[in-house]
Amino acid sequence: MTSFPEIRALTFDVFGTVVDWRGGIAREAEAMLAPKGFTLDWGAFANAWRRPILAAMAPVRSAERSYVTMDALHRETLDLALGEFHIATLDETDKHRLAMGWRRLDPWPDTIAGMNLMKAQRAVVALSNGNIALVLSMAKRAGIPWDTILGADLVRTYKPDAAIYDSASRLLDLAPSEIMMVACHPGDLNAAKSRGLRTAYVHRPLEWGEGTERPLPETGEFDVIVHSFTELAETLGA
Amino acid sequence: MTSFPEIRALTFDVFGTVVDWRGGIAREAEAMLAPKGFTLDWGAFANAWRRPILAAMAPVRSAERSYVTMDALHRETLDLALGEFHIATLDETDKHRLAMGWRRLDPWPDTIAGMNLMKAQRAVVALSNGNIALVLSMAKRAGIPWDTILGADLVRTYKPDAAIYDSASRLLDLAPSEIMMVACHPGDLNAAKSRGLRTAYVHRPLEWGEGTERPLPETGEFDVIVHSFTELAETLGA
Numbered sequence: 001m002t003s004f005p006e007i008r009a010l011t012f013d014v015f016g017t018v019v020d021w022r023g024g025i026a027r028e029a030e031a032m033l034a035p036k037g038f039t040l041d042w043g044a045f046a047n048a049w050r051r052p053i054l055a056a057m058a059p060v061r062s063a064e065r066s067y068v069t070m071d072a073l074h075r076e077t078l079d080l081a082l083g084e085f086h087i088a089t090l091d092e093t094d095k096h097r098l099a100m101g102w103r104r105l106d107p108w109p110d111t112i113a114g115m116n117l118m119k120a121q122r123a124v125v126a127l128s129n130g131n132i133a134l135v136l137s138m139a140k141r142a143g144i145p146w147d148t149i150l151g152a153d154l155v156r157t158y159k160p161d162a163a164i165y166d167s168a169s170r171l172l173d174l175a176p177s178e179i180m181m182v183a184c185h186p187g188d189l190n191a192a193k194s195r196g197l198r199t200a201y202v203h204r205p206l207e208w209g210e211g212t213e214r215p216l217p218e219t220g221e222f223d224v225i226v227h228s229f230t231e232l233a234e235t236l237g238a
Numbered sequence: 239m240t241s242f243p244e245i246r247a248l249t250f251d252v253f254g255t256v257v258d259w260r261g262g263i264a265r266e267a268e269a270m271l272a273p274k275g276f277t278l279d280w281g282a283f284a285n286a287w288r289r290p291i292l293a294a295m296a297p298v299r300s301a302e303r304s305y306v307t308m309d310a311l312h313r314e315t316l317d318l319a320l321g322e323f324h325i326a327t328l329d330e331t332d333k334h335r336l337a338m339g340w341r342r343l344d345p346w347p348d349t350i351a352g353m354n355l356m357k358a359q360r361a362v363v364a365l366s367n368g369n370i371a372l373v374l375s376m377a378k379r380a381g382i383p384w385d386t387i388l389g390a391d392l393v394r395t396y397k398p399d400a401a402i403y404d405s406a407s408r409l410l411d412l413a414p415s416e417i418m419m420v421a422c423h424p425g426d427l428n429a430a431k432s433r434g435l436r437t438a439y440v441h442r443p444l445e446w447g448e449g450t451e452r453p454l455p456e457t458g459e460f461d462v463i464v465h466s467f468t469e470l471a472e473t474l475g476a
Contacts, residue, residue, distance in 0.1 A: 132386060133412075139385065147374060147384070171369075171391060172374065173309070173372075
């Protein structure tokens with residue numbers, strides 16, 4: 001039995017929801033920096049890099065700054081993270097390689113199995129703040145089976161700007177109510193809901209590491225609240 | 239051994255190259271019209287519909303007309319094809335369903351096997367005059383394994399406008415020389431070549447039906463000249 005039979009496409013947040021950015025960036029940073037003699041809390045370094053990335057999207061969203069890709073924001077904000085950890089010896093080639101580490105993140109253990117189940121019934125579509133090339137590179141390396149990728153470079157702004165959710169409806173030629181946004185971030189889902197999309201919250205307690213778990217949303221706050229993509233696939237029905 | 243190791247993405251023309259539009263539309267037209275008592279040469283009907291579709295893209299390309307999706311052009315031009323065959327009894331619901339038949343085309347027999355082989359090494363990307371929703375719907379029904387879909391609705395013009403090929407390079411974050419355009423239409427490939435893309439010609443002699451076969455291009459006119467997607471996969475190397 002299929003629940004939500006009216007849902008034709010699932011649109012997914014990528015960073016945190018589909019892939020473990022913290023684990024991936026910790027690994028990439030260690031691979032680059034440990035051979036140069038640095039010993040850091042690699043997870044803390046990942047968090048210190050992610051925070052200014054989130055902040056760097058705001059002026060684009062408010063149109064104080066022209067659109068730049070997430071790849072470009074990764075390179076820019078790397079300098080902030082390196083500064084915070086007093087690392088001054090990386091050359092431009094190394095910095096570029098490390099910034100491109102955001103293209104080499106791994107999915108959560110349940111991601112691919114769940115997506116493959118969901119893909120049989122509906123379109124599974126990235127609706128990401130990442131640019132298409134970034135999300136595509138990540139997918140090719142990790143085997144993430146997107147039906148198609150809608151990157152922020154199509155609309156040239158960032159979630160939770162309403163234009164992103166509206167573009168999904170327009171580009172997929174579906175009513176907003178035929179689309180379900182899947183994310184581990186209440187802000188993303190609330191913005192999607194305000195544009196008429198249905199919402200699925202996936203709990204990713206380890207997104208920022210141990211001890212930073214956010215509470216589960218209240219029952220009824222989103223259409224679906226689950227702990228994994230496989231549970232989401234079961235909830236939506238085979 | 240991989241030939242063309244510098245090629246990171248293959249961009250595909252869809253109508254004619256990936257799918258057999260003529261066979262699919264002949265089937266869709268027969269399914270709709272035969273029960274209403276019409277007996278046509280269904281392949282001829284498909285050809286009579288396709289020709290004005292090709293013509294309808296020209297004023298969009300030249301900016302005489304604002305962009306409208308290929309789905310919309312399918313609906314518009316259906317009236318021309320019906321008129322040519324003196325069919326005046328379809329209601330709007332039937333016309334819409336028939337126009338959406340372009341979302342239900344089948345791949346050529348070699349398409350999916352070849353794409354799955356190519357997908358292991360490179361990104362396989364639709365670069366189509368179809369809008370995303372059209373190409374995605376077709377892919378979901380037929381199992382066409384795109385890594386992502388770049389539809390004409392992203393650039394709001396039609397091939398062979400240079401803006402389409404340039405957008406592939408920009409959105410995939412690749413040099414034009416890292417992209418190979420795959421098509422059965424020399425015009426599409428020549429336009430791609432003029433923007434710096436590499437080119438693979440796939441011969442589809444039955445695109446317009448028996449007796450309308452176009453000659454094979456001269457050796458050297460395109461980087462690769464093959465008769466199927468499986469031959470293309472072999473030529474590019476495993």
